[in-house]
Amino acid sequence: MRGHAATLAAGVLLVLFGWMAASVSREHSTTADEIFHVTAGYSYWKLGDFRLQPENGNLPQRLAGLPLLWQDVHFPRLEQPAWRTADVAVIGHQFFYESGNDLPRMLAAARAMIALLGIACGALVFLWSRSLFGTTGALVSTGLFAFCPNLLAHAGLATSDMAATLGFLLAVWAGWRLLHRVTVGRVLALGAAAALLALSKFSAPLLVPMLALMAAARAWRGSALPVRLGGFVTRVRGGRAAATLTGALVAAALVSGLLVWAAFDFRYTAVRGEGSLNRTWADVTMSDPALAVAAPTADHQPAVATPLRPGAIQAVVRPLRALHALPEGWLYGLAHVDRYSRWRPAFFMGEYRTTGWISFFPVAFLLKTPLPALALLALAGLCLATRPGSPGRCGRLRYRLVPLVVLGAVYGGYALTIHLNIGHRHILPLYPVLYIGAGAVALGFRRRGVALVTAILLAGQAMVSLAIRPDYLAYFNPLLGGPAHAYEHLVDSSLDWGQDLPGLKRWLEAHARGEKIYLSYFGSGSPADEGIAATRLADGNFDLGARAVAPPMTGGIYCISATMFQQPYTLVRHGWTPALERRYAELRAWADAWHAGRDPLPRDAAIQRLIELEHLGFGRLCAGLHGRAPDAEWVIRFSFSG
Secondary structure (H helix, E strand, O other): OOOOOHHHHHHHHHHHHHHHHHOHHOOOOOOOOOHHHHHHHHHHHHHHOOOOOHHHHHHHHHHHHHHHHHHHOOOOOOOHHHHHOOOOOHHHHHHHHHOOOOHHHHHHHHHHHHHHHHHHHHHHHHHHHHHHHHHHHHHHHHHHHHHHHHHHHHHHHOOOHHHHHHHHHHHHHHHHHHHHHHEEHHHHHHHHHHHHHHHOOOHHHHHHHHHHHHHHHHHOOOOEEEEEEEEEEEOHHHHHHHHHHHHHHHHHHHEEEHHHHHHOOOOOOOOOOOOOOOOOHHHHHOOOOOOOOEOOOOOOOOOOOOOOOOOHHHHHHHHHHHHOOHHHHHHHHHHHHHHHOOOOOEEEEEEEEOEEEEEEHHHHHHHHHHHHHHHHHHHHHHHHOOOOHHHHHEEEHHHHOHHHHHHHHHHHHHHHHOOOOOOOOOHHHHHHHHHHHHHHHHHHHHHHHHHHHHHHHHHHHHHHHHOOOOOOHHHHOHHOOOOHHHHHHHHHHHHOOOOOEEEEHHHHHHHHOOOOOOOOOOOOOOOOOOOOOOEEEEHHHHOOOOOOOOOOOOOOEEEEEEEHHHHHOOOOOOOOOOOHHHHHHHHHHHHHHHHHOOOOOOOOHHHHHHHHHHHOOOOOOOHHOOOOOOEEEEEEEEEOOO
């Protein structure tokens, strides 16, 4: 296909991608993190205050909040404890559900802004693949990108994952270009791309080893470095080239720092006026020697306090904070993410842990990547390995693949080591890298069979995407049973982020009129605002409304989010034991006595026991249901009648 026609075709695919991602907004309720992003982003613009959720990335939150400036929205009052303590969950709930705002319109506008980032990422995929494999290979890459359910899912949500995906790809691309020609434009491009990344996700420091590895590859190649600064043009080698590149990278870092300051209104302090950040600096920097975390265990034994000790991030943040070298909100966000990623309750393949699994992301990738895409990646690798041509020509292509290999290797290696195993989305930046590499199938198009197989696989990728629409987030390939069995392997944001309250509402209206409804919901949506009248169970961490504690569980319809069913966020986790049964019976007897006034335990202490009883009852229910197929399935929940 000729250049202009290929560019037009890619443009059509990317516009279609943006529409597919954004057009399903009304099908989905608020996912768990969106309420924080949109609320915080709007407050940044409207109030010039950065106390809310600085750990989620200033830029995507600002983008999500930007279109709300032109809507008639009302922000919660500032004269309240939740604002003074930066409690974004309470402020967000008020903003979304208690202020009279048009929630579907707010969400649709915020999500559309992130879809634009997805389109920009797809455009870079096309351009990069074209530079390596020509227009045909670029169209293969763009087709895989445009119909990838995982990319469509996160390009349609007001969160930071698509921004980070674009940020890594753009920063590595800009860095590689700067390493081969130093110009003012390329210095500015790297600085802007690095700032985009730094303001999107706090995994941004990975860019440093990526640039170092690419610089080493550039030095090994040893060719002259062109330099063009205004009217000054030259070519340098050896030590002069190294010094020039060092100066260019320092200049790009300064540009990046300046843009980070701009995102925080060139002000060091995050909080404007009365109040504070949500956590203390002693907490996020782990500077209190007595600080420890009670990490729950998988076998229902008493929690063990694990001391938290400062690491490299804290060693960097402390002096930068003392010097006010970067805005407080950014430094706090970096330290906060490191502190709270040290351990996190998670479920994976029937197991429960707080410090993750090295196999989590490889398995998540294999289960959530469409089979046509996996096959095309394998075919591209084969075409690349068997490509005919002179050693010099093959060597040049391998060299030009270095930035993609570096990005994939560094980010992939990092993913294997992190303890935060709560979502496949954390390896989203690898997909554009792989899809660019998939353009290598074009190297084998001289053989008609390769072109035919490629066309069939691309059609298969499109069919997969259309079949799962609008439930992109719930996509699982058939290797272990597809979406219907996904909850047995992965939950949380890999499957269930609280997005399908509208689906539950429709099913209840069709099948459960007049029934008693029990709901255990994982997410920040509001079932009541969706018109779902239900008794809530064991989901107090996600329910900010008034609720009965340890309500009687009778016959009815039990609607349980997939994440709640696997119990990573409840007091009783996967499984049931005789000891738990004895404790449950003991607490039931105590609760009867307390409600009857025969036990003098003070109310506050009694509430804690009742919460334990509620969680025990829920754990007992889930243990009994594990051997039973649900009556109905959606993206996020199962409905059991009984």
